[in-house]
Amino acid sequence: MREVFHEKLDRVSNDLVEMTNLVGSAMNRATQSLLDADLHLAESVIAGDSLIDDLAAQVEEDCFQVSARQQPVATDLRIVVAALRISASLERMGDLAAHIAKSARLRYPASAVPVELRPTFQAMGAVAQNVVAKTGAVIATKDVTLAGDVARTDEEMDRLHRELFNTVLSPNWSHGVEAAVDVTLLSRFYERFADHTVTIAKRVAYVATGEPYNSIEPSELGLRVVRDA
Amino acid sequence: MREVFHEKLDRVSNDLVEMTNLVGSAMNRATQSLLDADLHLAESVIAGDSLIDDLAAQVEEDCFQVSARQQPVATDLRIVVAALRISASLERMGDLAAHIAKSARLRYPASAVPVELRPTFQAMGAVAQNVVAKTGAVIATKDVTLAGDVARTDEEMDRLHRELFNTVLSPNWSHGVEAAVDVTLLSRFYERFADHTVTIAKRVAYVATGEPYNSIEPSELGLRVVRDA
Numbered sequence: 001m002r003e004v005f006h007e008k009l010d011r012v013s014n015d016l017v018e019m020t021n022l023v024g025s026a027m028n029r030a031t032q033s034l035l036d037a038d039l040h041l042a043e044s045v046i047a048g049d050s051l052i053d054d055l056a057a058q059v060e061e062d063c064f065q066v067s068a069r070q071q072p073v074a075t076d077l078r079i080v081v082a083a084l085r086i087s088a089s090l091e092r093m094g095d096l097a098a099h100i101a102k103s104a105r106l107r108y109p110a111s112a113v114p115v116e117l118r119p120t121f122q123a124m125g126a127v128a129q130n131v132v133a134k135t136g137a138v139i140a141t142k143d144v145t146l147a148g149d150v151a152r153t154d155e156e157m158d159r160l161h162r163e164l165f166n167t168v169l170s171p172n173w174s175h176g177v178e179a180a181v182d183v184t185l186l187s188r189f190y191e192r193f194a195d196h197t198v199t200i201a202k203r204v205a206y207v208a209t210g211e212p213y214n215s216i217e218p219s220e221l222g223l224r225v226v227r228d229a
Numbered sequence: 230m231r232e233v234f235h236e237k238l239d240r241v242s243n244d245l246v247e248m249t250n251l252v253g254s255a256m257n258r259a260t261q262s263l264l265d266a267d268l269h270l271a272e273s274v275i276a277g278d279s280l281i282d283d284l285a286a287q288v289e290e291d292c293f294q295v296s297a298r299q300q301p302v303a304t305d306l307r308i309v310v311a312a313l314r315i316s317a318s319l320e321r322m323g324d325l326a327a328h329i330a331k332s333a334r335l336r337y338p339a340s341a342v343p344v345e346l347r348p349t350f351q352a353m354g355a356v357a358q359n360v361v362a363k364t365g366a367v368i369a370t371k372d373v374t375l376a377g378d379v380a381r382t383d384e385e386m387d388r389l390h391r392e393l394f395n396t397v398l399s400p401n402w403s404h405g406v407e408a409a410v411d412v413t414l415l416s417r418f419y420e421r422f423a424d425h426t427v428t429i430a431k432r433v434a435y436v437a438t439g440e441p442y443n444s445i446e447p448s449e450l451g452l453r454v455v456r457d458a
Contacts, residue, residue, distance in 0.1 A: 067306050077296050084310055085317065169407050177409045178398050184410045185417065 005076065008066040012083050013139060015059050019090040020136035022052050024129060026097035027193065031125030033104040034186070035118060037111040045101035052094035059087040082203045086139065089196040089203075093132070096189045096196075103186055112182045114175045120164050121183075124190040127157045135197040138204050147201035157194035161187050234305065237295040241312050242368060244288050248319040249365035251281050253358060255326035256422065260354030262333040263415070264347060266340040274330035281323035288316040304439070311432045315368065318425040318432075322361070325418045325425075332415055341411045343404045349393050350412075353419040356386045364426040367433050376430035386423035390416050 026045050033042035063080050103112050113121050131153040138146045164187045167173065168180050255274050262271035292309050332341050342350050360382040367375045393416045396402065397409050 064306065064310075077293065081293075081310065081313060084314075088314065088317075165410070168410060173406055177402055177406060180406045180409055181394070181397060181413045184413050188414065188417065 005066060008062065009076075009079060009083070012059055012062050012066070015055060015062070016083060016086055016090065016139050017136050019052060019055050019059070019087065019094075020132055020139065022048070022055065023090055023093045023097065024132040024136070026052065026094055027100075027128045027132065028125065030097040030100040030104070031121065031128070033101050034113055035111065035121060035125075037104065037108055039105060039108045042101040042104040042108070046098050046105070049094050049098040053091060056087045056091040060084060078207050082207045086200050086203055089200050093193050093196050096193045099189050100186060103182060107182070112179075112186065114179050114183070117164065117167060117183055120160055120167070121186070121190075124157065124160050124187070127153060127160065128190060128193055131157065131194050131197045135200050138201050142204055142208050144205045144208050147205045150197050150201040154194040154198045157191055161191040234295060237291065238305075238308060238312070241288055241291050241295070244284060244291070245312060245315055245319065245368050246365050248281060248284050248288070248316065248323075249361055249368065251277070251284065252319055252322045252326065253361040253365070255281065255323055256329075256357045256361065257354065259326040259329040259333070260350065260357070262330050263342055264340065264350060264354075266333065266337055268334060268337045271330040271333040271337070275327050275334070278323050278327040282320060285316045285320040289313060304436075307436055311436045315429050315432055318429050322422050322425050325422045328418050329415060332411060336411070341408075341415065343408050343412070346393065346396060346412055349389055349396070350415070350419075353386065353389050353416070356382060356389065357419060357422055360386065360423050360426045364429050367430050371433055371437050373434045373437050376434045379426050379430040383423040383427045386420055390420040 026048060029041050030045045032038060033045065063084050067077070067080050106112070131150060134146060134150050134153060137143070138150060164183060168183060173180065255277060258270050259274045261267060262274065292313050296306070296309050335341070360379055363375060363379050363382060366372070367379060393412060397412060402409065
């Protein structure tokens with residue numbers, strides 16, 4: 001009975017890792033569509049988001065079925081609930097990638113990113129790829145050490161987010177208000193995308209260590225305490 | 230045994246309604262601190278966010294305890310999971326109110342809101358109060374009709390969000406890039422705040438109707454399908 005339960009949980013875990021693959025691919029294509037003003041690529045991200053939503057619904061249904069049949073207690077229930085929350089975060093990350101693609105589509109055939117900010121968004125795209133890959137590894141391995149690595153990678157995204165504000169708010173900004181508004185929101189989407197990976201890593205650590213979510217000190221995961229202005 | 234289970238779930242429901250009170254109050258004070266450049270009020274919102282976090286942790290612990298002891302099946306499990314997700318949304322809404330208060334603090338003694346946008350943020354604050362009060366009623370009553378009302382109120386927030394962009398991007402905008410960046414993010418915080426209430430209402434409707442989350446058509450709740458550019 002319990003073996004069946006754990007077999008089904010393994011399938012849920014595999015689906016969550018597959019969601020990180022889809023979300024990583026969506027973010028990669030969203031970044032390319034943004035930098036190259038590639039409408040076709042942007043459309044593929046927007047259309048593909050429903051696949052991620054469907055997988056989230058599948059994970060949710062599997063979690064309920066396994067719970068209703070096996071009646072998990074204590075730790076097992078925490079695993080099921082963690083899986084549901086991780087799925088919700090990954091679904092939201094897919095939405096954020098789609099938001100970026102929609103911004104690329106809105107400004108097509110121009111690019112929403114002024115030339116001097118291309119390196120920043122290229123770096124944000126690379127950090128997003130990096131952090132989502134690590135998140136997939138955290139889910140697959142339940143390795144709490146890797147969870148700290150996710151948090152440190154998120155700090156790199158925060159640094160890029162602040163760097164972008166410095167550029168936009170400097171006296172040398174010559175691209176006007178519309179471009180400022182565009183890149184502010186775009187940068188916020190990347191920053192929130194990475195934040196979700198930290199939430200996921202904390203959820204995995206919580207199940208692994210048994211520590212309640214809020215009692216995990218940010219410093220344990222290498223997090224900055226204050227992240228938003 | 231099942232009576233104990235439902236008594237405990239009632240307590241969780243009460244705590245969630247109390248969270249909507251705290252979140253509503255935080256948003257009200259955040260809006261006032263923004264409009265009046267009131268540092269004291271802003272600090273009270275920022276410091277008070279830990280109360281909301283604590284209540285979320287309390288709800289989470291109660292949900293686990295009630296589940297571990299009573300081993301809920303099917304519908305009951307859905308109620309517990311919905312409560313956990315609603316609590317997570319309310320916690321995030323508290324964060325968003327704190328973000329607004331931090332923006333007020335950052336620009337103090339100036340106001341982050343140019344005078345011509347005061348009516349828009351006043352309206353956003355009023356809509357936020359309205360929608361969070363309705364959300365409390367949805368949680369307390371489980372009335373799906375009220376859930377539709379939440380979605381319609383969210384549409385009003387979306388309208389204000391678009392109106393703000395029109396103002397910022399018009400040729401008459403005279404407040405420069407920094408103010409544009411500030412009000413863009415602030416408006417986004419209000420919009421996300423209201424989005425979370427729709428998520429909560431959908432969660433309540435899902436438990437009440439038994440329909441899986443993703444199969445509730447946006448039109449049933451009066452939602453716009455595309456909300457982000």
